[in-house]
Amino acid sequence: MLSLKIHSDKKLDPKKCFDVLVKVCDNEMMFSMKLKAKGKDLMCLVSDSLGLREMSYFGMQFEDVNNDFVWLVNNKQILSQKVKCRMPREFTFTVKYYPENLTAELIQDQTIEIFFSTVLNNITCKDLFKNLSGEEVAISLMALELQTKVASCAINMRSEVDAFTDQLFKKYQITKNNQNEELFNLQCSKVKMLSKVDAELEYLGLAQQFKCFGVTYFNIKRNKTNKCVLGITNRGINVYNTTDVYQPCFNYTWNQISNVSFSDKKFMVRMVDRSMQDFIFFVDHVKTNKTIIQLCMGNHELFMCRRRPEPREMQQLKIISVQARKQKTLEREMMVKEREANEVMERRIEEQRSLVERLQLECQQLQQQLTLSQDALVQSEQSCDLLSERVMLLEEEIKLLDVKVKQQELDLYKADMASIQMEQDRIMYERRALEAEILASQVVEECDSRSKEADQLRLEMMEMREEELKTRNKYRQLLQLFTNLEKTKHLQQKLKHLKSEIQVLRVDKPSTTATTISNNHVNNNSSHTNNNNTKNDVKNIADDDNDNNADDDTMKEFTINGADDITGQMTCDAILSNNCSSNTLIGKLLQYAHL
Template identity: 30%
Template sequence: MPKSMNVRVTTMDAELEFAIQQTTTGKQLFDQVVKTIGLREVWFFGLQYTDSKGDLTWIKLYKKVMQQDVKKENPLQFKFRAKFYPEDVADELIQEITLKLFYLQVKNAILSDEIYCPPETSVLLASYAVQARHGDHNPAVHGPGFLANDRLLPQRVTDQHKMSREEWEQSITNWWQEHRGMLREDAMMEYLKIAQDLEMYGVNYFEIRNKKNTELWLGVDALGLNIYEKDDKLTPKIGFPWSEIRNISFNDRKFIIKPIDKKAPDFVFFAPRVRVNKRILALCMGNHELYMRRRKPDTIDVQQMKAQAREEKLAKQAQREKLQLEIAARERAEKKQQEYQDRLRQMQEEMERSQANLLEAQDMILRLEEQLRQLQAAKEELEQRQNELQAMMQRLEETKNMEAAERQKLEDEIRAKQEEVSRIQQEVELKDSETRRLQEEVEDARRKQDEAAAALLAATTPQHHHVAERADTDPDHDNASDAGSESGGGDLARGPDDLVDPVADRRTLAERNERLHNQLKALKQDLARSCDETKETAMDKIHRENVRQGRDKYKTLREIRKGNTKRRVDQFENM
């Protein structure tokens, strides 16, 4: 065997390669990984590998890597994964790197259907995933088809609904827009806060049998042990919180759990192989230790981490607030610029209208002046005809002795002249009336001319605007469990008698948050219209029935933990 061996460790978002020695232990490799990625909340994580039989298992920390049953490859392959889950992500996850690793692992489990997620919750979670990856929705950048290459929903969900890729994208985008202003890490946290209420979240399932040889599932998680019927991983039938368990051990394929209640019988089940019992034991010991640790004051190390995380979050919030102020200042400046452009366009339109009005007024004045000239000429002609008539009348008066024929002729001429004077007088009166009307129009036209000239002057006079300047833009680790322990079990640390069951008063986020409840309700109604019920899975039917009966994760856990331990053990034996 060579003195050193190459290993490849795959985290949820990176690949790391190391050279290890024959003497390197699992813990030394684990410590090298967490140091490389900067992780301090090491108690949640472990190194996973595929053994020679093709099963996934966890590396034993205090055993040499080369002596473990790792599938022989070059380099040796390991996955860095969360082994234990927090009871409540909002209370327990401290570092951003821890949050990110959990988020990516849970998201992958949901998308691959390892964790059942109903369609409406899948869409809402997808919107948070898009916010976490791309930040705020920007219509200028995130146009149709932008999410085409993103893996956003479980295949089961898309298969069950008669919706195109574009329709799914639009539905997710509608909810994505609701998260505007949310930090990426806050979007990841919101994702996990919703995901942790899913029934299969954080549960490790193992095939077991009871004394009657009934095939069942054992579920191990942060809250305790649960028993499931073989065809239903969503709805546990019997539950045992960690606070009720005193000792865990196994002997060959037989697994024995001793309750704190000494009057209760042992809880016994059988696993298909001894190695399965070893994995169950390791997960039970680790989860129980974390359960007890949560109920004790934080260690100095955890206190320091939390203080540092608070400082980093405050600094990040301050930076974001500064950035938002800068963005707001830029948006105000752009808005002001747009207003100036709109005002300029408006002034140009007003100037064009004013020029048109000015030309119209000038034309009106010219027509009036021509009309006045015509009126003056008509008056002069009238005056001339009146003078001629007067002269004729005077002649008629002076020629009384004129012969009758000549007198008749003169009288005819006078009548004709009178008619002509009368006609001209009517024309003058008509023109005089027209002139008065035109004078009024001219006065109105002059006023319009003055207004147009003033408007033209105003439109062509530069204005001085003052725009506000935008802001300057200018470890050491006590592992929760050693999966390599060959002791076969042991006593669990006893907590104080007044420990409260963590599910006693717990409610889902949707039950506590009216806005989230309404969002999920609206999504469910929208998706119902396109649902193809012929493609429903058994899980979908179980979930629908649970919802119909008013069950959720925590209501079910409260229900299955009722009664004393003996009653529940007896119930298990009779399944």
Template identity: 25%
Template sequence: MPEKRMSVKVRSVESELEFAIPLNATGKDLFDKVLQTNGIREIWYFGLEYTDKYNNTAWLDEKKKIKDLDIKKEDVLDFRFRFKFFPENVVDEVIQDSTLRLLYGQIKKDILTELLYCPPEKGVLLASYAAQVKYGDYDEEYSRSGYLSNDNILPKRIINGHKLSRQEWEEKISLFHQKHTGMSKEETMLEYLKVAQDLETYGISYFEVKNSGKKTDILFGIDALGVNMYPKDNQLNPTVSYAWSEIRKVDYKKTKFIVKFKGGKEQLNVLTTKPKQSKRMYDLATGNYSMYMRRREPDTLEVQQMKSQREDEMARKAKEKAILNKEIAARMESERQRKEFEARLKDMEERMKVRDDELDNANSKISEMERQLNEIREAKESIEKHESELEEMIREMQIAKNLEKEEWERMEEEVRLKQEEIQRIQMLVEVKEEESKALQEEVQEARTRMEEETARLQEEVMLARARMEENEALLQASMNGDAQSERTSSGKTSRRTSYTISREDLEDMGPEIIDPVEEREVTMEADMMESLEALEETLAQTRDEEAENPMDQFHRENVQQGRDKYKTLREVRLGNTKRRIDKFESM
């Protein structure tokens, strides 16, 4: 008889899986199956979340059978594969790319759905990192088409709280996107998480509780750095906080969650308000405490091996990136030279056009010169005609010597006028001949200049093409050489010796654990911080105060007072244990 099974669905930010598991399967059976399917090795961060029959969020107990859970009974049981415990510092702790992707996806989703508070200016910065992850380097041509128009770019709270259009938000995100050129997906996700982990509500699980004195409604937060107590309406600024290094033990009894401290008998009594809440708070607190202590102990052999593999992978990626950057630089140089060549070619074409115009002008002058030569020829013919007529008139005068005096004077006057006409035409011919000679010299000079300029332009084109061909040949040779070098190096086996901390090292480690908050600061590169401050000032001018969220008001007050996540925690962790317990009870 076939074994009876039940259907479960497990969703993560990357996938949705469905399994048919035996009715007697435990939480560990399902969790292991999910880990195996997703290829996750850093298992200590993750858990399976579900919604119980009271509509509260709960975490799967690996020891219990699935059928015994107080989960909502449906045909297909619904679970969410999520980070249950968060790293203190992403850079130092996250080892595998698969873990990095899941953490990035979950934090990004929590910010966009407003489970995790993010101020407007950092929302724009994080959106620009998300654009780099999705689209790669900013492309001006592609970006003109509104490449972010279909993306969920910012929390609705940020958009509704400012008088800016969708296009204006996209333009601000694009300006920051341009600053991330050359960053790989993994590098960009890490930068995203470096910013996100400094947000006040990062990695905190909040519970609605009451203090045992005034029975005031309070938010109790548990995270990687300790436990915090907040006013009910303010998740950003805790009133009281304790580091894990101060806590000796946590416990629970039905509707009470108990925190016991080192060096004394004082304890913090927290009253819970929902079914099984104290047990769930206990599970999260003990898990975070164990993670806190584990970070301060020598790495296990498994973690050492994973870190060694990560170093090898990072070295390989760094080498690949160096080769890629070299190729990109060479391509960019080749593109620059191509554009320079095209610009010079365009300039030469314009200069050739000028030469063509000059040639047209010269041809016009030649036509004019030919017209003038025709006029000179006609003038010479006219002179010859007039000279012939003059000779004929002289002959007639010689014949008519015996004519009357008046007739003789008339003929003399005609001869004089004819001579003056001949002289005028001769002077005109001389002027035309001088103009023709000057025009011939000008045309000859223009032809000589055009021939010299054409020859020089042709020589420039040939040299530019030769340089481009030479650069392309060098680029190809360089790429082939790098590829050969990469093949050669990849053929070698990398060997590493696992590092084990010795007993002497352990003895050197003092028993006292320093609260990491003491030395923690919100850090960012100076130029990025400057750009972010400028954006914050710009957004302040577009703020819609009527639509503003109270969390934004709390954040703005913190900024005005010069406080951030770690400064606030340092401040509220001042004072001895008893004083802070009294402060909690008086909330």
């Protein structure tokens, strides 16, 4: 950023002057002004400092005490226009009026540069290209902006160009993809031969195609409810809807307007043609009407000047500018050619330098290789001796290895024979295992058959035990019968004795009969006792025969003997208790003997 401080030739009293800071594009200029200095004095200082002759397009903009940006009036004192109290006072030198054809009407390079800076700021800050152009126009503007930087030598290095390109894509909000990059590179190749001023003029020519280019907008009211937008242009006055500020509803050209005036917040536009209705609208502030009327007057004056013959001074200025531009174009072409020639020469020099460096590097490498080869030769000679010794050692090792190989072959042969023997043993073991399995199956079958035979023998043994039990029972019965037979014989003897006694009794007295019966009763008791003893002897014999089945046989013997005792007891008691005849007694005895 350039900062300049300029004073007049005469020294000014600090108490009677004030400092002014003027911003022009990216530069700043500092001036000391008198307290009573007017706006046109500041404009003259700026024009003299910049060398501008086309001052009719520019104006001074400042921020007032209400924080609004307004234009400086040239015919009024600076300090009387409510400039915000700052030290120094700040102003911006910028474009106020736009010509109808920028590329044809702008003459000086300084004018073109200021217009370019102003339009560039408006386009990128207000995003005008988003609604009024496609990506192709935006990419063309990007390429021209890059060319202005490259042509002015602001950026030279490839890395700086790439960084600035990335900033342009972000600033213009263009997606950086392969297609857009190819289009951008194509546009850059088309404009790479343009000078800085030509690139700026091309940029302004593209920007002039926008419908909102060079339009200053104001919010107005036709009445209390009808709101719209007023646009002041270099061709006339346009009226827009609030929803669309790019397509005017209707417009009035400067040659149709005869007079403009305002009264407080009311603004009136009178027409040359009386049949046309005057245009009247209202604004919110009086200062807005002042700004509108300034723009109307300045644009109308420029509109009329463009339709009058150009002054001789402007013609000479255009001729000088065209010649200077041609001269600059020739100089640029020569400079481009020289640059290309220098680039070719530098490229050749660089190639030669690289070739020399490569050759030097190759020489160094060859020298290093030669040194290495010599070292390798010495090492090879030393290694030959070592190798010869190693060969001898290797031969001895080979002999040892031969012996080991033969030993290993022998071991391998033995291992093979052992494996064959193992295979034969395995086959034999498998055969034996098979035979063992067959034998085991036979043994299992034999065991099954023997188990069946054992079961059969167990059944037969049980049957034999049953038969043995039956035989023992029969034996007991036979013993019982034998005992009964003995009892019968004893009873027969007793009967014979009784018969003999009965016969005796028949002969003797009746008194002897009772005595005889009592004796018989005693004899019968002794016989019964003897009978019981005989039965106990039989029981002991049966117990001796049945030692293996003591419990069961004892119970049965007890039952049988008990029954016999009870039967004998009952028989004897019956015989002794009844005083029956001898025939009856003999019959009962015979019946008992039979049983």
